[in-house]
Amino acid sequence: DPLLDATTAAVETAFAGAKHNYTVTSKAIIPDDFDAIQSKIIGWSAKPGLDLILTCGGTGFTDRDITPEAIRPLLHREAPGIVHQLLSESLKITPYAIMSRPVAGVRNQSVVITLPGSPKAAVENLQAVLGVLGHALAQIGLTDSRALHQKFNRTINDALPDSDSSPVVHPVPSDALATLHSSSLHHCPHGHTKPSCGISKHKLVSNDLSSPVTLRARALPFPMLPVPEALALIAKFTPAPTKITKRITDDLAGYILAEDVFASVDVPSFPASIVDGYAVVSADGTGTYPVVAVSHANASEKTTLRPGEIARITTGAPVPLGADAVVMVEETELITTDGTEEKEVKILAIGVKPLDNVRAVGSDIQKGTKILAKGTPFASNGSEVGVLASVGVTHVAVFAKPTVGVLSTGNELLDLKTFTGEVKYGQIFDSNRPTLLSAVKNSHFAAVDLGIAVDRAESLEEVIREAFAQCDILITTGGVSMGELDLLKPVIERKLGGVIHFGRVAMKPGKPTTFATVEIGGFTKIIFGLPGNPASASVTFNLFVLPSMMKNAGYEQSGVATVDVELTQDIRLDPRPEYHRVYVFQKYDEVTKLHKLVAESTGFQRSSRIGSMKGANGLLCLPSSKTAGSVLRAGEHVKAMLIDSLRN
Ligand SMILES: Nc1nc2c(c(=O)[nH]1)N[C@H]1C(S)=C(S)[C@@H](COP(=O)(O)OP(=O)(O)OC[C@H]3O[C@@H](n4cnc5c(N)ncnc54)[C@H](O)[C@@H]3O)O[C@H]1N2
Ligand code: MOO
Numbered sequence: 001d002p003l004l005d006a007t008t009a010a011v012e013t014a015f016a017g018a019k020h021n022y023t024v025t026s027k028a029i030i031p032d033d034f035d036a037i038q039s040k041i042i043g044w045s046a047k048p049g050l051d052l053i054l055t056c057g058g059t060g061f062t063d064r065d066i067t068p069e070a071i072r073p074l075l076h077r078e079a080p081g082i083v084h085q086l087l088s089e090s091l092k093i094t095p096y097a098i099m100s101r102p103v104a105g106v107r108n109q110s111v112v113i114t115l116p117g118s119p120k121a122a123v124e125n126l127q128a129v130l131g132v133l134g135h136a137l138a139q140i141g142l143t144d145s146r147a148l149h150q151k152f153n154r155t156i157n158d159a160l161p162d163s164d165s166s167p168v169v170h171p172v173p174s175d176a177l178a179t180l181h182s183s184s185l186h187h188c189p190h191g192h193t194k195p196s197c198g199i200s201k202h203k204l205v206s207n208d209l210s211s212p213v214t215l216r217a218r219a220l221p222f223p224m225l226p227v228p229e230a231l232a233l234i235a236k237f238t239p240a241p242t243k244i245t246k247r248i249t250d251d252l253a254g255y256i257l258a259e260d261v262f263a264s265v266d267v268p269s270f271p272a273s274i275v276d277g278y279a280v281v282s283a284d285g286t287g288t289y290p291v292v293a294v295s296h297a298n299a300s301e302k303t304t305l306r307p308g309e310i311a312r313i314t315t316g317a318p319v320p321l322g323a324d325a326v327v328m329v330e331e332t333e334l335i336t337t338d339g340t341e342e343k344e345v346k347i348l349a350i351g352v353k354p355l356d357n358v359r360a361v362g363s364d365i366q367k368g369t370k371i372l373a374k375g376t377p378f379a380s381n382g383s384e385v386g387v388l389a390s391v392g393v394t395h396v397a398v399f400a401k402p403t404v405g406v407l408s409t410g411n412e413l414l415d416l417k418t419f420t421g422e423v424k425y426g427q428i429f430d431s432n433r434p435t436l437l438s439a440v441k442n443s444h445f446a447a448v449d450l451g452i453a454v455d456r457a458e459s460l461e462e463v464i465r466e467a468f469a470q471c472d473i474l475i476t477t478g479g480v481s482m483g484e485l486d487l488l489k490p491v492i493e494r495k496l497g498g499v500i501h502f503g504r505v506a507m508k509p510g511k512p513t514t515f516a517t518v519e520i521g522g523f524t525k526i527i528f529g530l531p532g533n534p535a536s537a538s539v540t541f542n543l544f545v546l547p548s549m550m551k552n553a554g555y556e557q558s559g560v561a562t563v564d565v566e567l568t569q570d571i572r573l574d575p576r577p578e579y580h581r582v583y584v585f586q587k588y589d590e591v592t593k594l595h596k597l598v599a600e601s602t603g604f605q606r607s608s609r610i611g612s613m614k615g616a617n618g619l620l621c622l623p624s625s626k627t628a629g630s631v632l633r634a635g636e637h638v639k640a641m642l643i644d645s646l647r648n
């Protein structure tokens with residue numbers, strides 16, 4: 001597009017003529033495409049040393065003008081002062097400046113400014129702010145701006161400051177071809193579009209991302225919390241459940257009722273036969289009676305019996321008015337017929353009483369009674385759905401279940417989904433993600449596969465922000481310990497402005513487990529940074545993540561059940577309280593003549609050994625050797641968490 005070429009050239013010339021040392025290092029012409037604009041800005045602002053990003057065009061009022069919309073959500077901090085200056089200076093030149101919608105702000109270490117598309121207006125806008133830009137650029141990343149203010153204390157009309165930061169500029173003209181795209185990154189399901197500011201109000205304890213490895217902390221600065229304290233923090237900072245209405249369907253397992261439910265009808269709503277046989281007047285006694293009616297389980301007219309008459313009836317069918325009991329067909333004898341139909345039947349049953357074999361109205365469920373209480377979970381076996389269906393309830397109030405995203409992190413990881421057959425030296429298969437996605441789904445929660453993120457702060461930040469457009473709880477694995485590529489903690493604190501409630505737990509496996517909350521789009525989102533080692537990830541999912549998911553879904557008792565088990569072998573204790581993977585099963589006890597629960601180790605327990613999870617339906621809660629001595633002996637009893645069902 002010649003106009004855009006002209007704009008780019010004019011902007012470059014404006015820089016070349018300015019008294020300073022800006023260097024234009026990159027240029028690109030991209031369509032008016034939301035995603036294309038965003039990915040360019042994300043990519044450029046991720047590069048270190050790029051100080052200024054300028055876009056030209058796409059700031060007007062037509063449908064294609066989407067540059068401000070695409071850029072605004074990417075800004076970690078907005079700069080309304082720059083916008084004000086752009087507009088007020090432009091308005092001095094033309095009243096049509098009211099048709100421009102610029103945005104400006106800071107993303108990572110870059111100032112981003114949108115300029116208009118015409119060469120003249122773009123240069124006028126640039127000149128309106130160029131005078132103070134050096135000041136703005138030099139401030140980024142500093143904690144104290146006072147010294148700088150003194151150094152750059154000039155007016156807007158002054159000559160350009162001699163910036164010592166060698167600003168680098170990127171004009172991005174966008175052409176006029178594409179239509180507006182929406183991006184999941186900036187439209188959370190609740191309609192919020194602005195990501196949270198990347199600046200935390202809390203004291204940051206994680207490594208500074210911009211420091212070299214030589215300056216990283218040599219001990220994790222997070223206190224080592226006992227497991228119960230970690231669980232208490234999870235309970236405290238997991239958001240309270242929210243009420244929603246759901247239609248009664250076959251996918252309610254795992255939901256928790258948010259309100260009591262009362263029966264609006266009697267069950268049965270008519271007196272119903274419990275057996276196949278004959279409705280009788282109980283006072284008539286034994287004898288031969290005419291069969292005057294037939295009552296099937298069906299929508300039907302009411303029938304009436306008089307004393308001395310009987311009616312053939314099937315199980316569940318309405319008992320005729322006047323009849324008060326039913327006699328089973330086995331206790332009767334056919335006396336006469338008219339060929340195809342019974343005429344007279346002899347009742348042989350002795351001592352028939354009123355209501356024999358009759359379900360009275362409301363005898364299963366009485367109208368007005370509470371059939372399900374608030375807090376009741378919908379079981380996998382469908383019982384609660386059945387109860388509600390039986391009284392004709394079509395909708396119920398339940399608590400919304402969080403959507404759980406699962407993200408693996410690590411440059412070494414191979415994705416089974418895209419595996420081509422080549423394994424390079426040092427690469428391993430991502431086993432945590434398939435494991436955890438299965439675990440989330442089988443606990444009746446919606447799981448989102450977020451793939452694998454590389455060990456780079458910028459990509460972790462992007463993936464996490466994007467994840468929270470669809471997820472309430474994010475589970476990551478890897479990158480939470482002491483390595484220089486363990487970036488999750490600093491990304492949470494320093495890029496997402498989140499709060500790490502704990503970053504280390506006294507347990508084995510799972511020591512570096514991290515729990516954080518982040519405010520994004522007006523919502524509190526949860527991050528569980530689980531350790532990368534596969535057994536650590538599985539154990540900490542069961543111990544920490546599941547209770548949080550359950551609490552957020554309204555469970556009053558969250559977490560898995562704990563049982564008492566007998567050890568089948570000696571077990572050596574670790575100085576850290578350990579969650580030892582075991583197979584729990586029932587065994588007949590010759591002495592007590594009862595079944596007991598016993599636990600058999602799954603073998604070598606190193607946290608990298610995923611085989612230690614294989615077949616494990618229990619986690620022994622082993623005390624520290626510091627408090628309980630070095631070994632627990634076969635036959636001793638210990639508590640075990642049941643992380644899967646018991647098998648025969
Ligand atoms: N100097 C110290 N080093 C380590 C400490 C420590 O206290 N000081 N803690 C150790 C403990 S305990 C654990 S647990 C691990 C935790 O490591 P990270 O969470 O930082 O995870 P990574 O370093 O990324 O990976 C660890 C390990 O797990 C493998 N991994 C990672 N992701 C996956 C996956 N999706 N599927 C399969 N395997 C995965 C990874 O390749 C590594 O082998 O840190 C110790 N270090
Ligand atoms: O705490 Mo780590 O999970 O033992 O290997």
Ligand SMILES: [Mg+2]
Nearest residue numbers: 479481483486
């Ligand atoms: Mg690590």
